[in-house]
Amino acid sequence: MNAALSPSKRSRLTWIGAWWLTLSYMAVVQFLTSTPRLPRFLKGAGIDKLEHFLAYCVMGLLVWRSFYLRRPGASNWWLALATTVVAGIYAVADELHQRFIPGRFCEWQDLVADWIGVAVALVIVALWEIATKRRDKT
Numbered sequence: 067m068n069a070a071l072s073p074s075k076r077s078r079l080t081w082i083g084a085w086w087l088t089l090s091y092m093a094v095v096q097f098l099t100s101t102p103r104l105p106r107f108l109k110g111a112g113i114d115k116l117e118h119f120l121a122y123c124v125m126g127l128l129v130w131r132s133f134y135l136r137r138p139g140a141s142n143w144w145l146a147l148a149t150t151v152v153a154g155i156y157a158v159a160d161e162l163h164q165r166f167i168p169g170r171f172c173e174w175q176d177l178v179a180d181w182i183g184v185a186v187a188l189v190i191v192a193l194w195e196i197a198t199k200r201r202d203k204t
Contacts, residue, residue, distance in 0.1 A: 080135055085132045087128060087132075088125075088131075091125060099170065102169040115179040121183065122184050123184070124187075125156070126188060127187045129152050129153050130187065130191055133145050150185075154181060157177055161174075161177050161180075
């Protein structure tokens with residue numbers, strides 16, 4: 067017997083799936099930063115910081131989405147704060163753990179690139195919300 071899922075159960079499954087994706091992404095980042103020497107496809111000054119920025123921009127979007135799906139009516143400030151805290155703690159822990167990986171370094175510049183990535187993710191979300199609200203008004 068195939069019964070349709072209730073809206074609350076569907077919402078819960080969507081939220082669990084979003085966190086599963088977010089935590090899986092975090093696990094991949096953890097694996098990559100635990101690897102002593104990764105092959106470099108791009109070379110040049112600042113490429114490492116660009117990689118940090120992009121990785122944490124994606125992480126910021128995923129964390130925000132996971133919180134949003136759990137609390138769709140939550141204020142944007144709460145969502146931004148929760149996203150910043152979770153991604154920020156993860157970034158600090160990630161940098162600190164690299165101190166113990168041969169060939170890896172704990173650098174404050176990487177942490178800054180991580181936080182900028184999260185901040186840009188939140189700006190992207192804010193711009194998306196502004197655009198969708200304007201579209202809904204027309």
